[in-house]
Amino acid sequence: MTDYDVLRVFCGPGGGYGNELGVVREGSVMPDREERQAFAAKLGFSETVFVDDPERGVIDIYTPTLRLPFAGHPCVGVGWLLDVPELVTPAGVVGVRLDGEFSWIEARAEWAPTRTLRRYGSAAEVDALAVPAPGEWIYAWAWEDEAAGRVRARAFPGRDDGIEEDEATGAAALLLTDRLGRALNIVQGVGSQILTAPQPGGWVEVGGRVRLER
Numbered sequence: 168m169t170d171y172d173v174l175r176v177f178c179g180p181g182g183g184y185g186n187e188l189g190v191v192r193e194g195s196v197m198p199d200r201e202e203r204q205a206f207a208a209k210l211g212f213s214e215t216v217f218v219d220d221p222e223r224g225v226i227d228i229y230t231p232t233l234r235l236p237f238a239g240h241p242c243v244g245v246g247w248l249l250d251v252p253e254l255v256t257p258a259g260v261v262g263v264r265l266d267g268e269f270s271w272i273e274a275r276a277e278w279a280p281t282r283t284l285r286r287y288g289s290a291a292e293v294d295a296l297a298v299p300a301p302g303e304w305i306y307a308w309a310w311e312d313e314a315a316g317r318v319r320a321r322a323f324p325g326r327d328d329g330i331e332e333d334e335a336t337g338a339a340a341l342l343l344t345d346r347l348g349r350a351l352n353i354v355q356g357v358g359s360q361i362l363t364a365p366q367p368g369g370w371v372e373v374g375g376r377v378r379l380e381r
Contacts, residue, residue, distance in 0.1 A: 178375065204229055213333050238338055242337065243337055273370050282339045
């Protein structure tokens with residue numbers, strides 16, 4: 168079995184929750200894309216990352232069924248794990264900074280895969296949603312406190328790959344922040360926390376707590 172780490176990304180204030188992430192630190196042991204895709208499917212996490220150059224931060228990201236040019240929670244997690252100033256993804260170079268409690272990335276909305284951002288009238292409506300049928304990637308959100316920038320969200324990838332709901336989704340949070348043009352404090356899934364802030368020149372920062380699970 169290939170060695171890999173498991174992180175939890177976008178943990179809540181107490182260190183719980185967060186979205187699991189598989190990281191193969193030695194990507195050279197599995198250079199073939201088809202083999203990587205099969206391994207990501209076997210692990211079954213919403214994303215698995217292969218590190219191709221740990222010093223330069225070159226990474227390759229897979230869901231159980233497809234390769235992604237960019238994804239938020241993998242970049243936040245691997246940025247924390249490698250402790251590098253940037254990550255090189257097929258979409259572009261992602262800035263990384265760590266502030267002690269949070270791992271932050273800086274990326275662009277156009278790098279994020281397409282999602283449907285669907286606003287609801289209240290957090291309770293979001294909480295009550297059933298998992299929709301596969302076919303559309305839906306980010307359901309509502310204001311908990313609009314003045315304070317607090318958002319309640321849930322994410323439904325709709326890929327029919329065993330991941331019915333994402334506990335925390337950095338790319339969707341990035342898209343929502345870009346659309347609203349303001350900093351957000353998002354509670355997603357059961358209890359994950361995502362912080363975001365728009366930056367000059369069309370960039371967006373996305374941050375969260377990361378824990379090494381094993």
